[in-house]
Amino acid sequence: MDILDNLIRLAQISGSINVQCLLQEAWYIRHEQRFAQGMVHIVSQGNGYLQMDGVEKPLRLKSGDIVFFPRSLGHSLSHRPGYHQASPPEILANGAFTLKKTGYGTPDISLFCANFSYDKNSELFNNLPEVVVLNLQEAALQPLLNILKKEALSAQLGSANITDALLSVLLTLLIRTYLKQDKAQLNGLLNGLRDKRLSNVISAVIGNPEKNWNIAALCQTAGVSRAQLMRLFSQQIGISPHGFVNHIRLQKAARLLRHSQQSILAIALNCGFQSETNFGKAFKKYYQLTPGQYRKQQPEESE
Incomplete structure (x- = not known):
């Protein structure tokens, strides 16, 4: 195995791409920082705004963006900058996914979200930056998104096993893509x-x-x-x-x-x-x- 394979093994990652968000009208979702845990948001459709704790300027998210938080930096997602008054989204079970939904009809933004934990002393996750922002095209992850969309359309046999396996693929591709960048901020x-x-x-x-x-x-x-x-x-x-x-x-x-x-x-x-x-x-x-x-x-x- 190469060094990334070994670092991933030592990290003892567990988790899944287990949440789908379909958000419309006025919406706001808050995520608090959690110890030895990470999170990934994949924007499959539409746009919205990401506000990270300690960062003054919000980041506009668009279709194809991937936001990777190696240490679950506290952050919020909303339909416009500075908004935080919306009611909590409706939460439903949808096969292997937990569905978070606001409004009706075609969503303004559609997200797939991964939640995962790892060994608290992981050399890999503890030495990445607080946030990594990539795009599906540069990360070559479009086929993965297509699989997620298909699994989310209807409950199918083995969906949970597929989404669990996709998390390993997702994290490996994200980290590999980021490590190749000359501007990568590493410790x-x-x-x-x-x-x-x-x-x-x-x-x-x-x-x-x-x-x-x-x-x-x-x-x-x-x-x-x-x-x-x-x-x-x-x-x-x-x-x-x-x-x-x-x-x-x-x-x-x-x-x-x-x-x-x-x-x-x-x-x-x-x-x-x-x-x-x-x-x-x-x-x-x-x-x-x-x-x-x-x-x-x-x-x-x-x-």
């Missing part, structure tokens, strides 16, 4: 990928975090001296090489705790820790839970 690990020397190290560690990644091995992989390696990690990623390796090991361990039946000792050893005790201390410091507590906790129970 931490994602920023480090822009440097070829660091990219080699990041890919190697994420692919095999259990390996004995001492400073000598990291320097050899990057092709730089110890001093250069320390400087690159500090300037580009904002963490020490040892800290980076440790974080990736712990995120791999978290995934195994949730998605495997391996013992805690086996997971500790498979992720590069020398003992269950050392692993337990490091894990609790990073996740504020013991490995056993994390394993029992359901993803939706996250704060």
Whole structure:
């Protein structure tokens, strides 16, 4: 797997493209920020306005726009800037979708919305900007929208499974498209990928975090001296090489705790820790839970 595949696996994403909004006349919908959760709006028809918390100027949305909030920045959607007086939309069940509707007849705007959660320490989602705005054409997502429209027209067998699977496709395409942009605003690990020397190290560690990644091995992989390696990690990623390796090991361990039946000792050893005790201390410091507590906790129970 490549680095994006691995980062998506470590993120432990769960969720679905599960809401369709058909909005007409005067309308307003508010979304509050939620911890370790993200949201995507796909404008399939019409136009409206997006007002993001902390941003003075509203953004006009048009057909084909995709708004991706990696960390569910608080925001509102409305038919015109500054409007926030409308009654809540009518909420109906429509097969795999929850339908939010205002008015009657042809809607002024039609949206498909995805809600998803992920591991709170995800290197992928925590290092993307607060909002990414793309268009269906540049993201090559028109076929996905066509499938969503078909599933929303009438309840069909397997619709929930299809919309769940489409979320993974949607997020992968959105992130891949954004990472290719020269103007992409990236932090931490994602920023480090822009440097070829660091990219080699990041890919190697994420692919095999259990390996004995001492400073000598990291320097050899990057092709730089110890001093250069320390400087690159500090300037580009904002963490020490040892800290980076440790974080990736712990995120791999978290995934195994949730998605495997391996013992805690086996997971500790498979992720590069020398003992269950050392692993337990490091894990609790990073996740504020013991490995056993994390394993029992359901993803939706996250704060």
